[in-house]
Amino acid sequence: MPDLIIDGLKVSVPTGTLVIDAAERLGVMIPRFCYHPALGGVGSCRMCAVMFADGPVKGLRMSCMVKAQDKMVVDTGHPEVLEYREHIAKLLMLHHPHDCPVCDEGGHCLLQDTTISCGHSLRAFQGRKRTYRNQDLGPLVAQEMNRCIHCYRCVRYYQEFAGGRDFGARRIAGGVSYGRYQEGALVSVFAGNLTEICPTGVFTDKPSRHQARHWDLERAPGVCLHCSLGCSVEVDARYRRVVRIEARYNPEVNGHFICDRGRHGYEYASLPQRPRQALVDGAPAPMDQALDEAARRLQAVTAAHGPGAVAALGSSRQSLESQAALKLLAARAGWPAPEFTTGSHRKRNMLSAVRGLSPELRVSLADIARADAVLVVGAAPLSEAPMLALSLRQAARKGAAVAVIDPRPVELPLPFTHIPSRRHDMEAALGAVLRRAFPDPADEERAFLEAFTGEMPEAHAAPGWEAFADQLGRAAFPVVVCGSDIVRLSTPDLLAGAAELMRRRLGRAGFFPVLAGANAFGAALMNTNEETSFDDVLEGIESGRVKALVCLEADPVGRFAASSRAFDALSRLELLVAADCLPSRTMARAHVFLPTRTVFEAGGHYANQEGRIQRAYPAHACGTPLAQSLERGHPSHDFALQAPGSAPLAAPDLALRLMDALGLDPAPAASDAWSLMASALPCLEGRLPDEPGFLCSPPGIGLAARPSPVPENLAVDLLITEQAFGTEELSSYGSILKALAPHPQVVLHEEDAATIELRQDEQVHLACAIGDAHCFVRMAANMARSTVVVPRRPDSGWQSAVARGYIVELSHLEKRGEGSGEEAS
Ligand code: SF4
Ligand code: SF4
Ligand code: FES
Known part of the structure; x- marks a missing residue:
């Protein structure tokens, strides 16, 4: 820890700290352009000059290029330094426009701030x-x-x-x-x-x-x-x-x-089509009236069929307080506990991924950048959690070995080993990697490793996997990244077990689940019953047991795998109450619709995939954007007590108001957002709101997990998957990213495509049931055989495709006719 003096103030910094960073610890901001904390220094702009007045370094030097040393005495405001920086500012501005007031960056610009602070305002050089x-x-x-x-x-x-x-x-x-x-x-x-x-x-x-x-x-x-x-x-x-x-x-x-x-x-x-008006049977109604009507109809269903006839559905995009309010509403009304995911497979995978996240194994994105070996299984980082790919790249830049076991044609901005196993073979591939990495297991470890059967599937397709396994066995800090979307039900537990084995053998290891949804961690903790799922709700509706459904910030028609089944089921309901800020397909079916505020208007708490509770603050008032009502360049001159379009309520408030209308007392849980969350999550009790920390600390699952047997007579595996742009629920409503999303594609191995005479960019139906959607063939060599990948986007027809089951035949891919993606766009 070198001790130095900067501008007369003493500071101790970790060895290797640059002087520019040491000064920042004291609140001294040395001007800089080429230096950035994430990129380091290169000394090219010459703006960060300081005077080394005494100690091991002397004279005017660049503070981004000198590491702090004991006994250094640094003067950041020395007259010679100020004059030097003035000259540099003049030099940098020789060719730069002097038009800050009309520049798009004006008011937000490091160059503007620096030139002004250097006293530069007029250009001296008069050349071109x-x-x-x-x-x-x-x-x-x-x-x-x-x-x-x-x-x-x-x-x-x-x-x-x-x-x-x-x-x-x-x-x-x-x-x-x-x-x-x-x-x-x-x-x-x-x-x-x-x-x-x-x-x-x-x-x-x-x-x-x-x-x-x-x-x-x-x-x-x-x-x-x-x-x-x-x-x-x-x-x-x-x-x-x-x-x-x-x-x-x-x-x-x-x-x-x-x-x-x-x-x-x-x-x-x-969006102009964002719902801002409460509706009863499709007709506009004041919010209070719509809430009363929803309550009256819910009471009628309960009186006729009992509280078990009402189901509730939330989502993994809701805030923690919104999920908690729905849970409280269901509990006080006597309804069954709400579900927060559409699909039993996804719910169970999320539950087991969260269960494996013991405090000893929990790692952050920053930790991944420090890891020296990372094994990713069943996750496509660039598509599902893009910033994970950036952390993996930082790890790889420092020499970490990265391997991905995944059937899809995974791409990453770093060198990595891809093991393109079929979904059902991923556990065997994991077992092969672990057995090679840890060839001399202790007793309990041996039982865990021996449960994996089979060798590395299609080893020839994954050159370099042995080298990766060898590096994994010698790692100081390995991390296992666990997908929860396409993996089998047994895989998350196995991966948590693999991380635990590495921790025992190597002293330190991490487990990093990738979940589906901003608040999927919260969703997993709100309803931990593995035996129930939204599938049961649908069966209940189909059998006549469930008569009413309350959806709070959830769109089962848009997100349930078999949309036509969800659509038909919702049509049978006596009552569908939906509350959302999205113009969703479920909203269009609701008998009573209640508009909610967005996170930008309401704020909220969210738990990320590590269980880290983070708070979003409201950024603006709720109401129709003024820009939408500009008339000849001026805002509307209509005056009203309330801003137009400001009827939506924050989802937790709406749930509490519905409780009130139902004659249920939400107190004491409803006194504030934190109490509301604590009412649903006992792990929050006794904790202070301004020290949110982590949501919970599950004990982990040790080495108890066992692989599932591989099914016999497999046909082709249909994988529904995310893309970076175009599949995620909230962003898919906008137009900016749509321009970057590729055409809906069916992706399959080039040799599989050849067997059914498909070519790149040809249009196909999948299972003959995707209506008018355009799907184009994309052939890949870096993926598993006998696997078909379809993006989870509204226009790919994925919901119709999975209605026939996740196992398909290649012959189900039928050509629609000649044409290419480019022509059809
Ligand atoms: S000023 Fe901007 S565009 Fe020019 S080199 Fe620096 S970062 Fe790049
Ligand atoms: S989508 Fe959002 S949360 Fe996810 S990686 Fe990108 S910026 Fe981060
Ligand atoms: S910040 Fe550019 S030389 Fe130091």
């Missing part, structure tokens, strides 16, 4: 400025090259940190510019971070351009709801509408960055 031609880089990132100061942050971030290959420095006609080799959308799902990493206005957020000046924005800390990682975000709103989302630094979760799904998935909140 160097100018560039800009590129169209797709719908997310705007480029204005004339503002570049050549700090190289963008290239270092995009290529080195994020592993992108389609962006770099280019030398054209005597000038260096930064972009793609040719115009077109940036390929990386982390491209939006360019708008934050660039210290000036070259790269800006395209969708939010010309929407608001930075100083006019309402800002609030938020949590991303587009996967289970719960990245920290900053929400920027203007005129009752979110206009931009940026990363919020969180050292244990997302660091400095977020993915483009998290950055651009917010449009659902301000």
Whole structure:
């Protein structure tokens, strides 16, 4: 721990800390452009100069290039330093436009802040400025090259940190510019971070351009709801509408960055078709009246058939308080406990993934970046939890070995070993890796390992798996990443057991589940009964046992695998009460519809996949965005006591108001959000709201798990899967990311495609039952044989396809006719 003096203040920092970071610990912000904490220093911009007045280093040096040492005496405001920085500011501004007041980055720009603080306002040099031609880089990132100061942050971030290959420095006609080799959308799902990493206005957020000046924005800390990682975000709103989302630094979760799904998935909140009006039998009604009507009809069903005839459904995108309010409502009304997932398989996988997360095995995204061996099983990080891929890349950059056991054609921005096992063979592949990594097991470990039968399936297709297993056996900090979407029911328990075995053998190991939904962890704890699921609710409706269904922020028609079955079942109900902020397919079927607020209006607590409770704060008032009612450039001149479109209530408030209308007393649970959550989650009792920490600490499952036998006579395995863009529920309502989602595709191994004479980009039906949807063939070599992958997006027909079961025949893929994806777009 070197001790040094900076600006007269003593500071002790860990060995290896740069002087620029040591100063920041004292609250001294040394100006910088090329240095970024995530990228390190390269000493190219010369802005971070400081004077080393005494000690082992002397003179004017760059603080981003010098490590703190004992007895250093640093002066960041030395007259020579200030003059030097002034010259650098002038130099950097030689070719830069002097137009901050009209620049898109104005008010949000490191270059603007620094030049002003250096006293630079007028350009001394009167020669011609160097100018560039800009590129169209797709719908997310705007480029204005004339503002570049050549700090190289963008290239270092995009290529080195994020592993992108389609962006770099280019030398054209005597000038260096930064972009793609040719115009077109940036390929990386982390491209939006360019708008934050660039210290000036070259790269800006395209969708939010010309929407608001930075100083006019309402800002609030938020949590991303587009996967289970719960990245920290900053929400920027203007005129009752979110206009931009940026990363919020969180050292244990997302660091400095977020993915483009998290950055651009917010449009659902301000869609013109967003429901803002309560409806009774399709007719508009005041909120109070609709609540009373819902209560009256629920009481009538209960009086006629008993409380068991009412079912309740929540979701994994609800906040913890919303889930808790639904649970409380059901408990007080005597209804069966609500379900929070559509599908028994997903519920049981989530439960077992959460069960394996003992405190000793819990790891964060930041921990994964520090791991030296990572085994990913049944998860496609770029599609299901994109920031996980960025953490894996940081681990790989430091030398970690990464292997993925997954039947899909997994892509990652890093070197890794892919073991393309069929879904039913993944456990055998896991067993082969573990047996090779730990060849001399102790007794209990031997019993665990011997339960895995079979050798590495299709070992020839996974070159390098032995080398990975050898490195895993020598690792100091291995992590097991566990998918919960496509894996078999026995797999999460086995993976938690594998992580526990590694912890016992190697001293430290991590288990990192990937769940489906921002608050899937909360959903798993709200109803832990493995014997019940939404399938039972549907059977109850079909058999006439269930007469009424209350859906709070849930869309069973849109999300249940067999949508036509859910649709038919809902049609049989005597009463469907739905409350949501989405114009969902379930809302359209509701007898009583109640509009809810979004997270941007209501805030809420969410537990990410580690069980880490995080709070999102409201960013703007609820109401129709003013921009939608502009008339000839002016806001509407209508005056009203309430903002138009402000009828929606926060989902927990709505559930409590429904309890009130039913004559049920929610007290004392309803006194505040924390008490409400604690009423549903005993692990929160006695804890303080401002110290949320982790949701619970399950004991783990040890080495008790056993693999499931592989079924005989397997035909082709149908996998319904996520994509980075186009499948996640909330973001799929918007238009920004739709432009980046590929056409709906059926993906299969190229040799399987050849056996039924399918070619790349041909259109196909799956099981002859996907209506008018366009599905195109994508052939891949890096995936399992006898596997067909279909994205879980509304226009792929996946819900019709799975209605026939998850096992299909290749012959079920029928050509629709000639054509290619490009032609049909
Ligand atoms: S585009 Fe921005 S980040 Fe890239 S070199 Fe220029 S100023 Fe730096
Ligand atoms: S990784 Fe997930 S939580 Fe993080 S920004 Fe992307 S979608 Fe949001
Ligand atoms: S920040 Fe140190 S030289 Fe650029």
